[in-house]
Amino acid sequence: MAALMEFTTDNGATVTVEVDRHAQGAQLVSRDGQHALARAGRTFDSALEGIRSAAESALAVFRDGRLKPDGVELEFGVKITSEAGAVIAKSALEGHLTVKLSWSPGSESAPAAD
Numbered sequence: 439m440a441a442l443m444e445f446t447t448d449n450g451a452t453v454t455v456e457v458d459r460h461a462q463g464a465q466l467v468s469r470d471g472q473h474a475l476a477r478a479g480r481t482f483d484s485a486l487e488g489i490r491s492a493a494e495s496a497l498a499v500f501r502d503g504r505l506k507p508d509g510v511e512l513e514f515g516v517k518i519t520s521e522a523g524a525v526i527a528k529s530a531l532e533g534h535l536t537v538k539l540s541w542s543p544g545s546e547s548a549p550a551a552d
Contacts, residue, residue: 493514505539514535
């Protein structure tokens with residue numbers, strides 16, 4: 439049975455997320471024949487805090503050092519769980535993180551061609 443978890447953002451908006459199952463302590467709000475809606479015990483913003491910290495750390499690693507790219511793109515597969523909040527989702531192989539570094543032609547930080 440699909441379980442729905444209702445989060446509130448820090449600015450008061452409501453976000454509903456499908457989760458595998460509800461965590462203990464989640465407050466059941468309603469149930470129809472196919473879905474049960476529970477209210478999360480934390481805000482959506484706080485559930486995503488760990489992902490934001492991971493992104494900040496990854497950006498610091500790729501912006502510092504010898505490469506000095508003009509642009510950094512990070513792609514996380516994010517899964518929302520009722521127990522842990524937001525986690526980096528597993529892809530077909532392992533944890534999902536894609537990193538793209540870019541340099542503008544002629545920029546001083548562009549890597550030299552070999």
